Amino acid sequence: KGKRAFIAGVADDNGYGWAIAKSLAAAGAEIIVGTWVPALNIFESSLRRGKFDESRVLPDGSLMEISKIYPLDAVFDNPGDVPEDIKTNKRYAGSSNWTVQEVAESVKKDFGTIDILVHSLANGPEVSKPLLETSRKGYLAALSASSYSYISLLKHFVPIMNPGGSSISLTYIASERIIPGYGGGMSSAKAALESDTRVLAFEAGRKNKIRVNTISAGPLGSRAAKAIGFIDKMINYSLANAPLQKELSAEEVGNAAAFLVSPLASAITGSVIYVDNGLNAMGVGL
Numbered sequence: 570k571g572k573r574a575f576i577a578g579v580a581d582d583n584g585y586g587w588a589i590a591k592s593l594a595a596a597g598a599e600i601i602v603g604t605w606v607p608a609l610n611i612f613e614s615s616l617r618r619g620k621f622d623e624s625r626v627l628p629d630g631s632l633m634e635i636s637k638i639y640p641l642d643a644v645f646d647n648p649g650d651v652p653e654d655i656k657t658n659k660r661y662a663g664s665s666n667w668t669v670q671e672v673a674e675s676v677k678k679d680f681g682t683i684d685i686l687v688h689s690l691a692n693g694p695e696v697s698k699p700l701l702e703t704s705r706k707g708y709l710a711a712l713s714a715s716s717y718s719y720i721s722l723l724k725h726f727v728p729i730m731n732p733g734g735s736s737i738s739l740t741y742i743a744s745e746r747i748i749p750g751y752g753g754g755m756s757s758a759k760a761a762l763e764s765d766t767r768v769l770a771f772e773a774g775r776k777n778k779i780r781v782n783t784i785s786a787g788p789l790g791s792r793a794a795k796a797i798g799f800i801d802k803m804i805n806y807s808l809a810n811a812p813l814q815k816e817l818s819a820e821e822v823g824n825a826a827a828f829l830v831s832p833l834a835s836a837i838t839g840s841v842i843y844v845d846n847g848l849n850a851m852g853v854g855l
């Protein structure tokens with residue numbers, strides 16, 4: 570029987586979430602996605618207008634189908650958390666049931682269960698500021714959107730995940746090495762995400778036989794990465810210095826994700842898996 574995957578953090582065809590969706594679809598999984606509320610309209614209308622058709626093509630020539638798109642804002646766990654200014658914001662007012670708890674309830678109602686949970690989202694409002702200049706508010710917002718969002722997703726989705734299911738998130742090596750430019754507490758958020766991956770692997774593994782891993786991906790010129798402003802520099806640095814001197818494609822991360830959530834990886838949990846052309850292994854650039 571085919572597996573069902575919920576992928577949080579898909580809003581265009583450039584990012585890792587989209588590539589992971591494609592690799593999972595190519596392997597036979599049913600795809601449902603969670604899209605950030607403010608990005609929902611343009612994503613849905615672009616899909617409808619066929620703007621992504623070229624990038625929907627799977628290896629067998631068919632087009633990836635997305636069974637359902639849920640509006641999601643992963644910084645809010647339930648309606649009680651949503652402040653007035655967001656409730657009345659016109660980008661949010663057109664959608665409903667987009668807190669994490671409500672999305673999990675909707676998925677349960679529509680599909681019953683899922684097998685795979687993917688977290689491919691991050692946000693740090695002060696990412697372009699050095700850590701020394703980051704405000705408390707900006708730091709906590711980075712942790713809320715990029716780290717706690719994963720705990721919240723797992724907490725609410727584990728009850729509808731089939732035993733033997735699997736979950737992954739995306740992290741970045743700025744968690745453990747100095748990457749100037751990845752500021753605003755985003756490096757801290759990724760460090761938390763990686764540590765949480767281990768603890769959550771223990772808890773979800775013991776409780777529900779669910780595996781939890783994170784992919785430490787190399788640089789990709791996604792929408793989010795372009796917003797940081799230093800992505801071209803990081804891509805060129807990797808090209809010049811990594812053991813494998815080729816541009817990293819999102820598909821390579823998608824394929825690693827498909828492996829990690831498959832039975833081929835049935836003994837892998839609590840791990841940080843590098844999919845970065847080997848750049849993490851270098852001590853100095855050469």
Ligand code: NAI
Pocket residue numbers: 577578579580581583584585586604605606608641642643644688689690691692714739740741742785786787788789790791792793794
């Ligand atoms: P992306 O722009 O495709 O994905 C980020 C997504 O997060 C967007 O769709 C955005 O709408 C969504 N999002 C932001 N705040 C949200 C919220 N509160 N609730 C729900 N969704 C929200 O960009 P990318 O780069 O593919 O990012 C995916 C993951 O990959 C992130 O965790 C990122 O940190 C990670 N990553 C990216 C690298 C890169 O070079 N692009 C390198 C290593 C990790």
